[in-house]
Amino acid sequence: MNRMGILSIRDILNYNYCPRIVYFEYVLRRPQGRTKKEDEGLKQHNEFVPRGKRNKMVKRICYDKKLFNLPLYSPRMNLQTVADCVLIDTKEKLAVPMQFKHGKTPSCLYRTMKYQLVAEALLIEECLGLSCPYGLVKFLPEETTLRTEIDEIQKQKLKEQLESINNVVRFERYPDGPRTRNYCGDCWYHGKVCTGFDGKIVG
Numbered sequence: 001m002n003r004m005g006i007l008s009i010r011d012i013l014n015y016n017y018c019p020r021i022v023y024f025e026y027v028l029r030r031p032q033g034r035t036k037k038e039d040e041g042l043k044q045h046n047e048f049v050p051r052g053k054r055n056k057m058v059k060r061i062c063y064d065k066k067l068f069n070l071p072l073y074s075p076r077m078n079l080q081t082v083a084d085c086v087l088i089d090t091k092e093k094l095a096v097p098m099q100f101k102h103g104k105t106p107s108c109l110y111r112t113m114k115y116q117l118v119a120e121a122l123l124i125e126e127c128l129g130l131s132c133p134y135g136l137v138k139f140l141p142e143e144t145t146l147r148t149e150i151d152e153i154q155k156q157k158l159k160e161q162l163e164s165i166n167n168v169v170r171f172e173r174y175p176d177g178p179r180t181r182n183y184c185g186d187c188w189y190h191g192k193v194c195t196g197f198d199g200k201i202v203g
């Protein structure tokens with residue numbers, strides 16, 4: 001969330017990790033410190049997006065326009081992002097969001113990558129009036145591309161999550177914890193602000 005109170009895709013990912021992170025960040029105003037791993041990931045991403053532009057684009061996909069680093073904002077969903085790349089078929093009114101990731105190609109897309117693509121699809125549909133039936137993640141330097149379908153159920157689920165996040169902030173509701181206590185061990189708030197799965201706030 002920025003100073004204007006607009007959510008980002010990072011907030012969706014945090015909420016899916018543990019809904020209490022949103023509460024700690026924006027209600028208690030205790031922002032997470034960025035880990036070294038996150039800093040490194042951001043640095044590599046910034047280096048790899050320009051490289052993605054130079055590489056051959058995806059074959060077998062019809063598009064007549066491609067936009068890089070496209071800012072997208074929906075006042076209705078209170079959500080904004082900058083999409084790495086959007087392939088557009090203007091005749092069919094279709095768009096395909098494509099992310100660039102650095103690293104080895106996984107056997108299937110991670111949940112976080114899918115959430116990001118669904119969020120980008122919702123924003124593209126609202127901002128550009130185009131349909132997004134699927135999304136892509138291109139892994140560099142291997143140059144492999146994985147695809148995921150984006151259906152109405154996923155979009156609806158994401159809209160509900162955005163509403164829940166906005167409600168946590170607006171009504172200062174302390175939300176339920178993560179799906180499993182295993183998440184607490186890697187959480188930045190553990191021991192600093194939160195005792196963990198039982199939900200007690202430190203101090």
Ligand code: SF4
Pocket residue numbers: 017018019020021177178183184185187188189190191194195196197198199
């Ligand atoms: S320590 Fe556990 S319950 Fe607390 S914010 Fe982190 S993941 Fe959520």
